[in-house]
Amino acid sequence: MISLEVVYVLMGLMTAGVAVVDLLDRTRPRRYSNALFWGCYAVTFLAGSRLPPVVTGTLVIVMALVPSVRKLAPAPPEAATPAEREASAARWGNWLFIPALTIPAVTLLGTLTLGHIRVGGRPLVEAREVTLVSLALAIVCALVVAMAMLRPGRAAPVTEARRLLDAVGWAAVLPQLLAALGAVFALAGVGQAVTTVVERWIPLDTPFAAVAAFTVGMAIFTMIMGNAFAAFPVMTAGIGLPLIVHRFGGDVVIMAAVGMLSGFCGTLMTPMAANFNIVPAALLELPNENDVIKVQIPTGLLLLVTNTAIMYLFVYR
Amino acid sequence: MDLLPLIGIAVVVAGFALRLNPLLVVVVAALVTGVAAGHSLGDVVGALGTAFVDSRSVAIVWLALPVIGLLERAGLKERARTVISGIRVATTGRLLLVYMALRQITAALGLTSLGGHAQMVRPLVAPMAEAAAESRWGEPSMRTRFRIRAHAAAVDNVGVFFGEDIFIAIGSILLIRGFLEQNGILVTPTSLALWAIPTAVAAFVIHGARLFLLDRSLRATIARERAAAPAEGDGALVTAEAERA
Numbered sequence: 001m002i003s004l005e006v007v008y009v010l011m012g013l014m015t016a017g018v019a020v021v022d023l024l025d026r027t028r029p030r031r032y033s034n035a036l037f038w039g040c041y042a043v044t045f046l047a048g049s050r051l052p053p054v055v056t057g058t059l060v061i062v063m064a065l066v067p068s069v070r071k072l073a074p075a076p077p078e079a080a081t082p083a084e085r086e087a088s089a090a091r092w093g094n095w096l097f098i099p100a101l102t103i104p105a106v107t108l109l110g111t112l113t114l115g116h117i118r119v120g121g122r123p124l125v126e127a128r129e130v131t132l133v134s135l136a137l138a139i140v141c142a143l144v145v146a147m148a149m150l151r152p153g154r155a156a157p158v159t160e161a162r163r164l165l166d167a168v169g170w171a172a173v174l175p176q177l178l179a180a181l182g183a184v185f186a187l188a189g190v191g192q193a194v195t196t197v198v199e200r201w202i203p204l205d206t207p208f209a210a211v212a213a214f215t216v217g218m219a220i221f222t223m224i225m226g227n228a229f230a231a232f233p234v235m236t237a238g239i240g241l242p243l244i245v246h247r248f249g250g251d252v253v254i255m256a257a258v259g260m261l262s263g264f265c266g267t268l269m270t271p272m273a274a275n276f277n278i279v280p281a282a283l284l285e286l287p288n289e290n291d292v293i294k295v296q297i298p299t300g301l302l303l304l305v306t307n308t309a310i311m312y313l314f315v316y317r
Numbered sequence: 318m319d320l321l322p323l324i325g326i327a328v329v330v331a332g333f334a335l336r337l338n339p340l341l342v343v344v345v346a347a348l349v350t351g352v353a354a355g356h357s358l359g360d361v362v363g364a365l366g367t368a369f370v371d372s373r374s375v376a377i378v379w380l381a382l383p384v385i386g387l388l389e390r391a392g393l394k395e396r397a398r399t400v401i402s403g404i405r406v407a408t409t410g411r412l413l414l415v416y417m418a419l420r421q422i423t424a425a426l427g428l429t430s431l432g433g434h435a436q437m438v439r440p441l442v443a444p445m446a447e448a449a450a451e452s453r454w455g456e457p458s459m460r461t462r463f464r465i466r467a468h469a470a471a472v473d474n475v476g477v478f479f480g481e482d483i484f485i486a487i488g489s490i491l492l493i494r495g496f497l498e499q500n501g502i503l504v505t506p507t508s509l510a511l512w513a514i515p516t517a518v519a520a521f522v523i524h525g526a527r528l529f530l531l532d533r534s535l536r537a538t539i540a541r542e543r544a545a546a547p548a549e550g551d552g553a554l555v556t557a558e559a560e561r562a
Binding site for chain 1: 319320321322323325326329330333337338339340341343344346347350351353354356359361362363364365366367368369370371372373374375376377378379380381382383384385386387388389390391392393394395396399400427428429430431432434435436437438439440441443463464466467468469470471473474475478479482488489492493496497500502504508509510511512513515516519520523524527
């Protein structure tokens with residue numbers, strides 16, 4: 001039985017390794033900040049399922065304070081010089097793509113097969129965990145292939161993980177923390193409060209006004225929450241069902257499907273959707289964390305207008 | 318009706334506007350919201366801890382970093398550049414369009430984890446997009462390279478967002494169905510997925526058109542940079558020599 005818990009242990013070992021490499025690197029300033037940050041993160045993976053919630057909550061607060069008090073140290077320089085990399089690229093040629101493409105290939109294979117394998121009457125992998133377990137398995141396979149092929153020395157996976165993880169920095173944790181914020185918001189009843197505001201202060205007395213308020217509201221609320229899934233129940237209970245469907249007689253399927261996609265337009269335009277927008281800016285070493293969002297805003301706005309038109313044209317037919 | 322929980326949203330908006338560290342902004346927003354809703358601070362810290370641990374699956378993609386790092390050290394980006402320079406029809410926009418189409422189609426088949434910024438964009442798509450511009454129009458400035466990379470990240474997002482909803486078992490479709498069921502309305506996943514198609518087509522057309530325009534803009538920008546660069550360099554040299562004199 002392979003569960004996500006195994007994958008979390010791997011994540012914990014990797015982040016713990018990064019913390020140790022950071023700690024032992026005497027050549028760079030602020031190494032203790034980085035070691036503390038990744039060390040706390042490692043604990044949430046290794047022991048998160050067993051620790052009392054208040055302890056993990058405190059670890060999260062420490063992780064938020066460390067980079068706020070003093071910036072984390074930037075990524076260390078690459079281990080190989082450009083000339084060495086060119087020489088290596090010429091030597092290996094297209095073989096270099098094999099480990100990289102092992103990741104999507106094994107993920108695909110795992111997604112299609114793992115759910116059907118049963119050991120002793122029980123599924124080898126829980127159905128809802130198949131995709132993520134496949135991805136993790138694929139990454140491990142790719143690592144084995146790359147190590148066998150390149151023989152870079154035993155410490156190389158950890159030092160390379162450290163180079164890239166320090167390049168991404170605190171942004172690596174932001175998506176997970178935002179998901180946690182969504183859960184706290186739900187607990188505190190933020191959704192109902194927003195519905196109250198919308199119902200009380202926005203006039204929605206024509207079919208078009210209801211559609212526009214719903215699509216634009218989905219996009220804006222998604223931008224605030226960083227997630228269309230959080231916005232959908234609130235906006236649909238507030239505008240979609242009572243006005244578009246019940247008062248004006250709109251089609252429930254079109255309202256729901258196009259409404260959700262209007263939320264996705266908001267996802268393209270907000271730093272709150274950190275895993276899609278802030279993390280790639282860090283991964284690609286862009287100078288401004290909002291550079292990816294800037295590129296996506298025109299598409300997001302044009303598509304929001306298109307969605308509003310699609311819904312208005314078809315929902316009342 | 319109690320509007321006090323909305324204070325958390327105000328904290329988020331203000332924090333991001335003031336450019337404070339986002340981790341701190343989010344933690345403060347969570348604590349303030351929970352306390353405003355009448356929970357004790359200890360309970361809210363615990364709820365934050367539980368929610369953080371429950372969301373660990375979001376971070377699994379980082380597991381790819383050791384492999385990606387090893388391959389980069391062995392020259393993967395350099396090889397990706399060489400390959401794309403050898404394809405004569407390749408331009409930045411066309412390459413990104415092909416990747417977006419692949420991402421959209423595979424996501425529509427439910428294979429959303431085949432792409433991604435860590436596994437595909439950083440090691441392969443972004444270096445190829447930069448190399449396509451380089452071999453066709455000449456060496457771009459760092460600023461232009463950043464612009465190309467941002468576009469490489471964007472096609473991954475647009476492709477997956479407006480492809481995945483065509484797959485009937487994806488999270489958002491299940492959420493819609495579950496929510497409507499709670500409200501006493503039964504809908505089939507197939508009908509929801511069907512109504513994701515018009516937007517998927519629109520997304521491909523709109524973003525595809527922007528990629529077409531990107532090619533034209535890159536050609537003009539790089540030509541301008543190359544025309545300006547030598548003169549600028551000479552100018553700097555002359556000034557430096559003048560200062561020395």
